[in-house]
Amino acid sequence: MLFRLLRLILLLALVVSAPMSLDAAAQGLGQAPAGLVADQQKILQDLTTKTDNLEKKIQQDAEEDSSLVDIRLQLEELSRQSLNSALAFRTRLGEINSRLEQLGAAPAAGQPPEPDIVSGERQALVSEKAEINAVISQAQALSIRISGLIDKIGNMRSELFRNLLTKRYVLSDALSPQVFSDAQDEYTNLYKAVSSWLSFAFKFKFQAILAATFVALGLALVLLVGGRRLFGRVFEADPSNQDPSYLSRLSVAFWSTLLPTLAVAAFLGSTIFFFNYYNVLRGDIGLFLNALATAIGVVFCVNRLTNAALEPRLPNWRLIPVESGPARWLVRLATAMAVVISVNTFLSVINDKMGSPLSLTIARSFVATIVVGIILILMAMLRPFKARDGSWRPWPAWLRYTALALGLFTIVAALLGYIGLALFVSLQVVVTGTALITAYIGFLSAQAIGEEGAFANTTVGRWLSAKSSYEDTALDQLGLVVSVAINVMIVLVFLPLILLMWGFQPGDIQAWAYKLATGINIGSVTISVTGILSGIVVFIIGYFLTRWFQGWLDGSVMARGKVDTGVRNSIRLAVGYAGVALAALVGISAAGIDLSSLALVAGALSLGIGFGLQNVVSNFVSGLILLAERPFKVGDWIVAGDVSGTVKKISVRATEIETFQRQSVILPNSNLINNAVGNWTHRNKLGRIDIKVGVAYGSDVKQVHAVLLEIARSHPMVLKNPEPFVLFSNFGPAALEFEIRVFLADVMNGNIAQNDIRFAVLEKFSSEHIEMPSTPRAVVEAHKPKAWPTDDDKIEADFAEQEQIKAEAEAEKKRLVKSRKTKKPDPD
């Protein structure tokens, strides 16, 4: 009503402004393409008529579900078209708006009037805009109306479905002897139709039929043979294999179901396609053939699937561990169920097209549902497992009782006359059951792939390990990822599939998925899956970019620029921390989490955090200071308190030091900042070592001094400058004490130099007869040589053995020396 009023007003405005706009049109800037408004108006009128027709059709076909679905699809298309026709105005509207902006607002009452030309153009533009707005609002109204119709169709369909499930038929009518004569009539009709078509086809189209059949057969053969050649290894179960892995059993089951089914589908599909192509089909025969092909395809697929999963002949290849006899029965029962359902569906198509009486339809559905119910009960009563003592055990209770309940429910519903409900349940049992079993096998295969080492043994895994540099552990992780991906995919594929079968509309599912993806509002918080996912992805990408940049800066730029190792390390770490922090911030904001709302909480918490995490924060800050100040770098020999060793890693909280006994010591950074740290190799590796020597009272100290100085000077590692120095340090209680002080270029070599010098001192002293006193502590008994043995043979054998051990040790040592670089001993 409001809309109509608006339209009236707009129309009036148009009429009033028309003369002005004519004037203005002469000098208007960028006129509308001629007739844009008229064109779209015409299109919209056309769409409106179509909508009217469809609305009428909805009333006519209120009882037919399939035609309602069809109407719904057409309405959706109309809605899109109306939107598109409104879209056509976008550029023109943009032009008008920008021109209006250039012209500016009309002068107010007190201001000087503007030239006529300007006001005329403004008038023209405004009226054109009004015109366009009117057309768009027409389109909007149409789309609202179409949405209303679509909603109405949804309501009608659910009402129909409810009716189907709750409608009760009177069975005594349907199951009277009349049915048999009806069936007889119908059979005669069908026979006539098919035989007349067959005679027509053989008389006039025989060659076409032959050609079509052969082409279809050829296609199916190519698919089957090609598939066998390609996947032959995984396609067929190998009876000689006693213990096939679960994965290979699964892949055999999968491929041996998929390939033959595809071949049969290709054969049936192409046969019908070529029959259509050569115009062999007439009247309803095409529909019958389609239904027949679907029925054959479904039966074949179910049979292949149960055969592949149960393998009655090859117990080793069975997916579900039932015994052979029950497996055979299960295959037969499942196939029988598929046959019953398919035949029923096929006959329903024929009934529809032949216009058969309702009683026939009811009788057919009644028989089918009763048979399906009986098969379900039989399946439930089957005892498929064997206990250790040889007795047969039934299915697990929940499975048995579910199947029993479903079967009984179907039969009882059919007997009470609720044929629609019974048919619906039996159809769902077959179709949903098949989907669920397939999904379950998929889950099992995902589990099998996820097991340790399983992925590396698959074809893809072998190919990857041959073609790429992936390690075994990487392949294993990849297997885990693949298994998770398969699980997700199964949920994504089968959940909508089952929902679709249960009568939900694709539009509903899409809307749910969209809502889930873009965000669910809980209070004022919006949780959105895509937001969180994109946040994570952005963070991961940022993280790897940072790592790459770090590597590039360190490896290419700073290494070439001969930057000091310590500086390199500091810069690398700082860049890494900054990059990760940045990536985290960007990721959080990409996830749609508003940081400003966190600021308040952070402010309140920071005081508590400050107290609680005092140590951590102080270590963190100390770490930053260490990176900036660089009192030591990685590889330095430092002494901090009791700990002495090489620095391995400086991270943000603690520094890792490896002592010379190869013990890793993690020192909190604040210790290194607050306490004194000795660094032997800070600016250079120059260092002094002191060696104490005592000589006996009465020795010639001048000579001793000269000898020691000589030894110190002659050592190749000792620096000439600063000069080595021998200190006469003390008149000790037992000896005259000297100290050799030498400087080394690399203090890390201290032990070698000390050793050399001490050996040299002893040698020199003994040749110069200088005595070194020692305080005797304990009396040590010297070893006496063993008595001369008498058994020559034994000695010879022992000697040979010892020689051999020695030779082996020598060889071992040589090997070790060869394999390992000789390393200098650690300084203490």
Added chain:
Amino acid sequence: MWKSLVAAVALVAAIGSVHAASAVNKDAETRTLVVTEGGSKTDLALAGGETVEFCPNGCFVTLPNGDLEALTGSETIEISGGVARIK
């Protein structure tokens, strides 16, 4: 291994990302768009500086100046100084 994984995830994310029209209000005060989507009209109030995603499958929008526009669901509406522009 991780690199391939990241590449795969990025690809999936790029393919799977949902497109919708978005509206940005660059003004300080609240602006209102009237969105007609799926048969119902709703007022979409945008606080100052707010960005909102809406209309995944096409809709009609009444802009603050009274203009009616159709959207396919991939546009960005930018409101500044009370004037909306479609990009």
